[in-house]
Amino acid sequence: MRILHTADWHIGRTLEGRSRFSEHVAFFEELENIIRDEQIDVLLMAGDVFDSVNPPAFAEELFYESIARISRQYELPIAIIAGNHDHPERLAAARNIAKTHGIYITGYPGIEPLHIPVQDDVLQLAALPYPSEARMHSVFSKSIDEKTLRDAYNEKIKMIFQQLTQAFKKNHVRMAMSHVFAAGGSASDSERPIEVGGAYTITADAIPENVQYTALGHLHQPQNIGHSKNITRYSGSPLAFSFSESGMTKSVTIVDVQPHQETPEIKEIPLSSGKPLVRWEATYGMNQVKQWLNENKDADAWVELSLHMNETPSMEDIQFIRKSHPGIIHIYPVFPEMAEQAAAKEKNQLPIDELFQKFYEKQTGGAKADDDLIRLFMEMIEEEGEGE
Structure with missing residues (x-):
């Protein structure tokens, strides 16, 4: 059956x-x-x-x-x-x-x-x-x-x-x-x-x-x-x-x-019958959105747009976006301080080994920590925790 x-x-x-x-x-x-x-x-x-x-x-x-x-x-x-x-x-x-x-x-x-x-x-x-x-x-x-x-x-x-x-x-x-x-x-x-x-x-x-x-x-x-x-x-x-x-x-x-x-x-x-729901993160502001619209990006989708800007978007910008893509449902302006808070929150939620990897890249100008180094770091963290 x-x-x-x-x-x-x-x-x-x-x-x-x-x-x-x-x-x-x-x-x-x-x-x-x-x-x-x-x-x-x-x-x-x-x-x-x-x-x-x-x-x-x-x-x-x-x-x-x-x-x-x-x-x-x-x-x-x-x-x-x-x-x-x-x-x-x-x-x-x-x-x-x-x-x-x-x-x-x-x-x-x-x-x-x-x-x-x-x-x-x-x-x-x-x-x-x-x-x-x-x-x-x-x-x-x-x-x-x-x-x-x-x-x-x-x-x-x-x-x-x-x-x-x-x-x-x-x-x-x-x-x-x-x-x-x-x-x-x-x-x-x-x-x-x-x-x-x-x-x-x-x-x-x-x-x-x-x-x-x-x-x-x-x-x-x-x-x-x-x-x-x-x-x-x-x-x-x-x-x-x-x-x-x-x-x-x-x-x-x-x-x-x-x-x-x-x-x-x-x-x-x-299934393919439903329109996809996608999120756009325009970290480079209005110019990036215009580029996506010119490319007909996600033309047959419903879109939630996070628009990174230094000041509130104008009504002309919002009307242009909505007219260019009827499927855009939400437009959320993201200002620098909001982006920093979100990044800090995301950083705090990362596993400790990923935080170490990011720290190592920053300190060495982009070099990647190998598995042995990450394992040694994690062992040190565990020993410190046991000592406490």
């Missing part, structure tokens, strides 16, 4: 008022190509279909038309769960009609797993939509401390997964899917969750053991979560939604698995 895992589409989201609609349209076209070329059997979408509980009409139209077309054209079962940005009832309103077309939409957490026919096999799926306190209809004391709340929340998730998977049979493919923050995951600025971590974090032991793969949504960087009994993975978002994701490769994950296969094979397919 070949399964495509994706999540965090956030249809309807903007970037400082700039529409991402054309990028989402391009993503669905790319997704269809991957489904066709990779001969996908099942599509799993692990939450945050939309960017808000009240998405614009064009976002809903794009979503429902796209999944209907994919399901119909490729005879592909699709399983979708609500994320923290989705309205669970609104998302699942068409679930009965959708199910007749092989599309399974789950809004609220429950204890009944999905059994999805896939050719001559069955995918047993423990589908757990975003399990907030309110959506689980759980009652936690208002005065409870964070650690106790975290432990109680973790146990609740663990119990739900156990109920969802308790009847799973090993002669069928067994998977779990949820939209949660798992301990050890690396977040970016673009998740904007109500609770990224803290009390609403789950640990690896909450992930069910009797599944072959756990498909997660919520974090926008593709990554595996360590210490779980099976492969537990965030597929990441298809588009970059904040400049903290600059340089991050976006992808979907393909899982190849058979009923009695202990460890599935994982394949990451990079």
Whole structure:
């Protein structure tokens, strides 16, 4: 069975008022190509279909038309769960009609797993939509401390997964899917969750053991979560939604698995449909920016510009920049004292061996310290530390 895992589409989201609609349209076209070329059997979408509980009409139209077309054209079962940005009832309103077309939409957490026919096999799926306190209809004391709340929340998730998977049979493919923050995951600025971590974090032991793969949504960087009994993975978002994701490769994950296969094979397919988010550091001021604009640098990208200057840029300069490159989102002036503070902060954060290397280069007029010299210096530092 070949399964495509994706999540965090956030249809309807903007970037400082700039529409991402054309990028989402391009993503669905790319997704269809991957489904066709990779001969996908099942599509799993692990939450945050939309960017808000009240998405614009064009976002809903794009979503429902796209999944209907994919399901119909490729005879592909699709399983979708609500994320923290989705309205669970609104998302699942068409679930009965959708199910007749092989599309399974789950809004609220429950204890009944999905059994999805896939050719001559069955995918047993423990589908757990975003399990907030309110959506689980759980009652936690208002005065409870964070650690106790975290432990109680973790146990609740663990119990739900156990109920969802308790009847799973090993002669069928067994998977779990949820939209949660798992301990050890690396977040970016673009998740904007109500609770990224803290009390609403789950640990690896909450992930069910009797599944072959756990498909997660919520974090926008593709990554595996360590210490779980099976492969537990965030597929990441298809588009970059904040400049903290600059340089991050976006992808979907393909899982190849058979009923009695202990460890599935994982394949990451990079995406190119979203515009890159890049950061420009114009250390030589306005002239450097003009040169980049003349070169059409990053013409098809969203740009965050840090402009080093001795005085505040004029309105003419700002208007020229924005007119020359409509994709420039932010223009941050950086004055000498700000640059010095940033450099000092960065210097203080460098490892001690790198600081020594920079000091040695400065003292010797650019010579490089060899490995033996750096090792000797580090030994002296350690001996000094032991003496203290």
